[in-house]
Structure formats: structure tokens, C-alpha cells
Amino acid sequence: MSQPDVMDKLVSLCKRRGFIFQSSEIYGGTGSVWDYGPLGVELKKNLKDLWWRAMVRMRDDIEGIDAAILMHPRVWEASGHVAGFVDPLVDCKACKGRFRADKLEDAQCPQKPSKHPGEHTACQLTEARQFNLMFKTYMGPLEETASVVYLRPETAQGIFVNFLNVQQSTRQKVPFGIAQIGKAFRNEITPGNFTFRTREFEQMEMQFFVEPGTDEEHFEYWKDARMKWHHSLGLSPDRLRYKAHEQLAHYARAAFDIEFDFGGTLGFQEIEGIHNRTDFDLGRHQEYSGKKLEYFDQPANKRYVPYVIETSVGADRVTLAALVNAYREEEVPGESEGRVVLGLHPSLAPIKAAVFALTKKEGMPEMAHRIAGELRRHFPVDYDETGSIGKRYRRQDEVGTPFCITVDGESVKDGTVTVRDRDTLAQDRISADAVRAYLSERVPG
Ligand code: GAP
Numbered sequence: 053m054s055q056p057d058v059m060d061k062l063v064s065l066c067k068r069r070g071f072i073f074q075s076s077e078i079y080g081g082t083g084s085v086w087d088y089g090p091l092g093v094e095l096k097k098n099l100k101d102l103w104w105r106a107m108v109r110m111r112d113d114i115e116g117i118d119a120a121i122l123m124h125p126r127v128w129e130a131s132g133h134v135a136g137f138v139d140p141l142v143d144c145k146a147c148k149g150r151f152r153a154d155k156l157e158d159a160q161c162p163q164k165p166s167k168h169p170g171e172h173t174a175c176q177l178t179e180a181r182q183f184n185l186m187f188k189t190y191m192g193p194l195e196e197t198a199s200v201v202y203l204r205p206e207t208a209q210g211i212f213v214n215f216l217n218v219q220q221s222t223r224q225k226v227p228f229g230i231a232q233i234g235k236a237f238r239n240e241i242t243p244g245n246f247t248f249r250t251r252e253f254e255q256m257e258m259q260f261f262v263e264p265g266t267d268e269e270h271f272e273y274w275k276d277a278r279m280k281w282h283h284s285l286g287l288s289p290d291r292l293r294y295k296a297h298e299q300l301a302h303y304a305r306a307a308f309d310i311e312f313d314f315g316g317t318l319g320f321q322e323i324e325g326i327h328n329r330t331d332f333d334l335g336r337h338q339e340y341s342g343k344k345l346e347y348f349d350q351p352a353n354k355r356y357v358p359y360v361i362e363t364s365v366g367a368d369r370v371t372l373a374a375l376v377n378a379y380r381e382e383e384v385p386g387e388s389e390g391r392v393v394l395g396l397h398p399s400l401a402p403i404k405a406a407v408f409a410l411t412k413k414e415g416m417p418e419m420a421h422r423i424a425g426e427l428r429r430h431f432p433v434d435y436d437e438t439g440s441i442g443k444r445y446r447r448q449d450e451v452g453t454p455f456c457i458t459v460d461g462e463s464v465k466d467g468t469v470t471v472r473d474r475d476t477l478a479q480d481r482i483s484a485d486a487v488r489a490y491l492s493e494r495v496p497g
Contacts (some may be wrong), residue, residue, distance in 0.1 A: 054474060055291065057316025058379045063246055065392070066375070070453050071095065071402075072247060084243030084250045084481035086368075094402035096254075098476025099285070100233050102366070103256045103400060106281055107231045109491055114229035114258060115222050121235060122191065122201050127209050130340035131333065132302050133186055137205060139241050141183040145170055145176040152241050153180035159242065170456035185238045189253075209363060210234070211259045212333045215345055215358075226271060226347050226358050229260040233367065245318055247368045254367035255453055261347070261399035264331065267305075270361045273329045275308055278324055278363050282310060285370070286397030287377050293320060303332040311364075312373040323373055331357040342362045346442075375401055378452060384477070387442075394452030395475060398495040403453045404431040407489055408444050410460040412437055420459040423469065431491060449474055455494065457487055 066072040070089035074081040088096055107385065128134050140153035147162045150416040151169045164172040189204040190196075204210065211230045218230050233256045243249045262270045275294070282292055290313075297307035309322040334345045334357045346355045378394040398404065407424040409416035417437055424435040434453065436444050448456050456472045463469050463484065470479045471490060482490055 055313050055315035057172065057318075057344050058376060059246060059314070059316060059318070062301070062375055062379055062394075064378075065394075066092065066246075068381075071375070073452075073484055075360075082167045083238065084248050085252050086250060088208070091402040092287075092371075095365055095400060096379070098400045098402070099371055099374065100254070100256065100367055102285065102372060103281070103367075104231070105231075105278075106234065107256075107258050111229075113217050113224070113227065114231050114260075117214055117218060117232045118234065118252050119232060121204050121237075122326045123204060123209060123213070125201055125342050127213060127337075128202050128450065130184045130336040131209050131212075131443050132336070133202075135182070136302050137186060138182040138184050139251060140180040141241050142169070142180050144387075145178065146174045149248065150241060151177075155242065159232050167428070181242060183239075185240065187237045187239055189361070191493070204235075205233045205238050206236050206364070207232050207255045207257045208259060208316075208333070210365065211257065212343075212345075213471075214358075215261065215334060226349065227260060227262040227266070231258040232254070233257075241389065245314070247372045248314065248321065248448065250320070250368065253366060256367055256493045257362065257364045259329075260361040260363075262361060262399075263349070264359045266354060267328050267330070267359040267361060271306055271326065275326050278326055278365070279310055282312075282323070282370070285374060285400060286395075287312060287373060291377060295320070301327070302328070303329045305330045306419060312370075314376050318457060324363065327362045327364070329360040331359055333360060334358065337389065337457065377485065389448055391449050393449045393474065396452035396454075400452050401452045401495075403433060403434045403457040404446070404495045405457055406434040406436055406448045406453050407457060408435075408458045409437045410441060410458055412417055414461060416459045416461075419464055419484070420457075423457060423487060425457065426489060427491070431495065455491060 069091060070090035072090055073087045075085035075087050076082045102362045108114050120160050142151050142153045149162050151159045156168050156170060159169050161169050161172045162247060163174055165254045170177045188200055190199045191201045197354045211232060236255045237252050240249055240251055243251055260270060283289055293311050295309045297396050300307055306328040309327050310321045310324040313318040313320045338345045345357060348355050349360050379397045380393050380395060381390055383390050405427060407420050409420035424433050427433045445456055454474045458470045468481050468482050469484050470481050472479045
């Protein structure tokens, strides 16, 4: 069954509630670049923290790094990006549209959307030309060829060039991995679908260095482990699937994508790639830098260039998947108005609990402030005393807050509060002193 298209509704919710804004909006916006607002930055940070925890903190065989965006230009010659990171581009002289020549069947003719570019009688497509997706800039005050540098199109190369630095400084033994989270930039020809394909985005990449010959078993392990991680975020298993690459990238021996069903016409799309990169990258960096990048296996008394199993996931794309997965509109029993809910997994929710004073009288705000202040030391918490209680619940439902704590007339008398569950709408009355423990049990850290 195809999933509904919620993208337009999400774009509007994200702007209205401060998740995601168009970059430089007051100037008319920057093409396919987005800014994360107060709630969006918390959501994406939670996602990145969960990845870092699973991939680095919880494992003794993976080390983290944070490499610079600007790298030596030779890196991109060695990696194959200068020569090969290109898309074929065609222009239409009639409508001035620009399309990927190899994806015309996915595009619409702007003058006749029922047809693909080239199919309408007015279309005048140019010959395809190769367009490199890397952003170029200049290092130093002179704009000359010698000072050209690139904004990295993937974070992976920062890991490859640091392979020996990390291995030697940590004394890790193969098999082991290096992980990092960071910005990447691609001058995409056809960006779009909100934050799905943008020109500036964040990747969470891990390169696992293994002995040649053991690569296939490691590949299977990571394929399985990464799918489980997506399940742990609460993404519906029936919206996730593997897709084997039909065409392998220049560096890959095997490659699978994990795809998520974004609904509507976008449907299943890649959110993560798992690649067997062989010794391609380390081999090429050896060749281009003239420095040995071999691993010495002491017990076996042998040297080799390790193979690499890569897991590469987009932080923005999974954030979008989590939002799409979480968005629902539903009836509320006994109420005439329905509600919009972001059923985010509690570990992803930007606000874990909201504290309300039922009215601004009888010491309720003071007690509610006290509870919010205490909880804030442990969780991101919101305080709200404006509007009807129903409206306040709806505002929190719409941004995915799993619990709402209300201080009412009874609270000031007996020290209890109500805790309302976002999904079941059930309300528990518990002692105000027990709220922190109640949340700790239900909101994974
Ligand atoms: N190092 C391998 C690599 O970069 P990729 O399949 O090109 O592989 C990995 O990218 C992930 O990065 C994708 O699965 C996607 O989640 C994210 N990604 C790639 N291009 C993107 C773009 N233009 N906008 C947002 N995310 C992108």
C-alpha cells in the first residue's frame, strides 16, 4: 500500500513550529539550502547523538574523528572525484530548465508537466555535458588555479587520509573503524523535495578497515546492523528496505542502500549506503601521496592495505524520514477537532516533557515553574501557561513532545500532578517528586 504524501504539510509545520526554515528567506531564499530552527536543531542533534553513541561510544573497535572540510586538492584527484564525480546535464533552450540527462524520466517538463523534458513539441534540449558536483573555492588571497580547493563532497576522505594517524595513536588492530559526522557539499543539478536532496548537508560516515578476504562477512554484518539502527529510531519496518546497486560506483565491489518510503510520488528513496570499497581509497592515497598506508599485522607478521566497509548515512535525510514517519492526523475521541501528532520516538523528540499550570492562580504557576526548573537539569523541557489546556496539549502533540505534566488545583494541595501520554492520551496522577523518575524510565537517554 502506498504511503500518503505528507511533505507539503510537513514543510508548513516545520516552518510554523521552528523545525526548518528556508536559508536566507528574507532575501528570497537560497536554492535547496535549509536552516534548522530551535526544535529542528534539537531533533537533528538527538539523531546525531544516537548515531555517535551506537557507532563510537558503545564500541571499543570504532574511533571518532572530526576532520576539516577543506582538504588538500590532491585528495580529490586520488579519490576520483575530480575526474568522476560528474552528472550529465542538459539545458532546455525553450523553458530554460536544467535536467540530469540520465534522469529525464524522473523529471517533468515545466511547460507541460504531464510530459518528461524532451517529449513536448516545444522542448529544445541541448547535448548532454558533464558537470562536476564539487563546489570550488580558493585558498589564500589569489584566485588562481594553484589555490583551488574544494568543499568536501563526502566526509569519508577525511577518514582515509587519517587512517594511520588514528590507528597508530589508538593502537587499534584491524578490524576496526573510524567514524565522523560532518558537513558535505554537492552542487546538485536537481535538488529538491525539501531537505531530501540539498546542496549542503550532513553525513554520518564510518569506515571499517578489515583484512582482505574477510570483507564479505563484515559487509553482511554492517548491512544488518545499520538496518537495526533505523528500526531503533522508530522508523516503521514496512517503510524500510534494502536495495542492491545495479551500477557500482568506481570504488565499490558491493553496495546496498537502505531505502525509506517517503510516501507520495517520492516513494522509496535511499537514506543510507553500505559499500564494500575494497582497498581502492587507501591504495589511491598511497599512490598520490607517495606515503605507505599499510597495516602491519604483528602476530601474522604481514603487511597489507586493508579493505574498507563503509556505512554512509545522511543526518538530514534520516531527520526528514523520522518526521515523515512520525506525522499523523487523527480524530480525538469525544472532541470535535482532530489533532496533528508527531509520533517521534522519545529519544528523538526535541522536547521530552512540557509543564503546564492549569490556571495562573492559587500557586499553580509557582509549582509548575519549580517542577520545570528541576526537570530542565535532566531533559529538554518546555513551560507553557497560555491558552486553554486543550490547545496547549495540541501544540505539544504537533511537535512530538511525549509527555505533558499539568499542575492543577489538587496539585497545590497534595503535591501530585497529572502526566499525559502523547500517544495513548492516558493520564496518570503521580507525585510531583516522582516525575523525574517517571520520565527517566520512559525517555531513553
Ligand atoms: N561516502 C559515500 C557517500 O557519500 P552517497 O550515497 O553519495 O555515499 C551517502 O551518500 C548518504 O548521504 C546518502 O545515503 C544520503 O543520505 C546522504 N546524501 C547524499 N547526497 C545528499 C544530498 N544532496 N542531500 C542530502 N543528503 C545527501
